[in-house]
Amino acid sequence: MQRNQQTIKKEVTLKGIGLHTGKEVTLIFKPAPINHGYVFVRVDLEGQPKIESKAEYVTDTKRGTSLEKNGVDINTSEHVLAAAVGLGITNLIIELNASEPPIMDGSSKYFVEAIEEAGIVSQDVILEEYIVKEIISYKDEESGSEIMIVPSDEYQVTTMVDFGTQILGTQNASLEKMSDFKEEISKARTFSFLHELETLLDHNLIKGGDLNNAIVYVDKEISEHTMSKLKKAFDKDSISVTANGILDNLTLHWANEAARHKLLDVIGDLALIGTALRGKVIANKPGHSINTKFAKKLAEIIKKEKRNKIPQYDLSLPPLMNINQIMEILPHRPPFLLVDKILELSDSHVVGLKNVSMNEPFFVGHFPEAPVMPGVLIVEAMAQCGGILVLSTVPDPENYLTIFMKMDKVKFKQMVVPGDTLIFKAELISPIRRGICHMQSFGYANNKIVVEAELMAKIVKK
Incomplete structure (x- = not known):
């Protein structure tokens, strides 16, 4: 429940x-x-x-x-x-x-x-x-x-x-x-054995201890020297051991x-x-x-x-942003605009989509007769999705660019080929400060993770 x-x-x-x-x-x-x-x-x-x-x-x-x-x-x-x-x-x-x-x-x-x-x-x-x-x-x-x-x-x-x-x-x-x-x-309440208590006292610890905030189990004979230290530590005139083997001035709430x-x-x-x-x-x-x-x-x-959990999105619903709205925020243009839709956007995360078509110009040479989307372009598409998150924090995004600063912990797990639908999710690792954005990003296709990376970008004026 x-x-x-x-x-x-x-x-x-x-x-x-x-x-x-x-x-x-x-x-x-x-x-x-x-x-x-x-x-x-x-x-x-x-x-x-x-x-x-x-x-x-x-x-x-x-x-x-x-x-x-x-x-x-x-x-x-x-x-x-x-x-x-x-x-x-x-x-x-x-x-x-x-x-x-x-x-x-x-x-x-x-x-x-x-x-x-x-x-x-x-x-x-x-x-x-x-x-x-x-x-x-x-x-x-x-x-x-x-x-x-x-x-x-x-x-x-x-x-x-x-x-x-x-x-x-x-x-x-x-x-x-x-x-x-x-x-x-x-x-x-917390408890201690007498031999542990002696060690703590010898190291000048448990300065705030008394017989009311710790059960002390007496697991050895108490020497006169130890008894003297205990009286001083707990500010007591006398200390004794009860029938159940604990120091006095305390009654157990439960036997266990x-x-x-x-x-x-x-x-x-x-x-x-x-x-x-x-x-x-x-x-x-x-x-x-x-x-x-x-x-x-x-x-x-x-x-x-x-x-590794694959998020599920209803792609039949109208997107939060279509391609025209995306172009109002991102400075990228075809053939290098690699995000087709934005599905979710908040102060700390963004979800975007790219439909991978055989018409992509890079498939001409990567590779003839075996088209595979280049890993660097998958990361670029993921970064552009993150760019929507960054630029949405300024009132006039058309006057800014997002510049890649760093990519870390990049892992490619599956190939992306024509006909695939890529879903990107980017979440802030830390709050955006001084225009710098640090994101954890994932890319999914066919109910599998295809890429993950930590990305860092900075907003700069055009």
């Missing part, structure tokens, strides 16, 4: 302490437009740089999932992203005045509450989902961790946790419906809270795929490292499938 993209109705603010920095952090959730995704904004830095939530930006997974773009980083992103996914939010601006969100109680609970306070609004665009049709898996041979996704009617997650310790034991957790995230998963938090992390990390999922994720001994590696693998698979 299809559903629409969603964002929040109004902005909402949270304040708290960063787990590793120990500094107060202000986080503001803001509404975002369609197809925006989840984007972090560092308002404490010059220019307020943006970091999109993409697996390709993952740089570190030791103590949470860290993202970095152009030297700007975001740490511990997973709890915020899990809250957004769990509530069905697809477009969200996350402003921060520090490198990490506030840790709050170590779960997604407070982020969920903030989003609900802001209100959720449906947007007038269908949400694109990646529907899993076969098993996709990733395994880390060294750790034995494995994660896979299998076909399912909706997005589901199951985690199996076994750290080989008597204290934690083997735990499982499942989320059958994402609508149950708030009640079943969002309150699950550790497995539920691992499930929360999986949801947050897989948000970095950038596409909503319809399938069941099964994770055995998950962690940020394998989660994000799997996210990268899935993102590449989805990207490849999108690239």
Whole structure:
């Protein structure tokens, strides 16, 4: 069943302490437009740089999932992203005045509450989902961790946790419906083993930690020296171990809270795929490292499938632009005008058509008795289609030319011969700036991709 993209109705603010920095952090959730995704904004830095939530930006997974773009980083992103996914939010601006969100109680609970306070609004665009049709898996041979996704009617997650310790034991957790995230998963807090906590303290990390935002499993005898460090770190006069093997001053929400938090992390990390999922994720001994590696693998698979998916257009409908309207925008003229119709045009994409006829002058010599359209002319036709997109941004296109600057990653996959109908689609890779346009372009014929390339052009006055 299809559903629409969603964002929040109004902005909402949270304040708290960063787990590793120990500094107060202000986080503001803001509404975002369609197809925006989840984007972090560092308002404490010059220019307020943006970091999109993409697996390709993952740089570190030791103590949470860290993202970095152009030297700007975001740490511990997973709890915020899990809250957004769990509530069905697809477009969200996350402003921060520090490198990490506030840790709050170590779960997604407070982020969920903030989003609900802001209100959720449906947007007038269908949400694109990646529907899993076969098993996709990733395994880390060294750790034995494995994660896979299998076909399912909706997005589901199951985690199996076994750290080989008597204290934690083997735990499982499942989320059958994402609508149950708030009640079943969002309150699950992060956890650590005592030996890991000692290492973090020795390296002067978790400055914002206390016994209320992390479950600490005691997997070894606590020495007097360690006890002294813990008292100092958590500003407590005394610390003890409860009967269930965790440090005191905290009551578990569920016996399997550790497995539920691992499930929360999986949801947050897989948000970095950038596409909503319809399938069941099964994770055995998950962690940020394998989660994000799997996210990268899935993102590449989805990207490849999108690239190879042949768009369908009803060629019997009247075109958006006919050849006469095209000539009002493009400076090209026969025999070098290589676009016959424009089918679609927006601020970010264009779709055009060329009917390939035996009357084309280049077939005389390319090749006698075996006519094949030259690859360079296919790219030229694709570029002319992109030129419509570029020139449509100026009020007087008749006074401008589009000059080719660069073509990259050009791949020819099929021959084009007389009688073929070429469909070209060009989409902006980045916004047009200073008259420079960078496009990802594809050419299709006979329900197959015949060419793909990244093209760059510049608008210049005649």
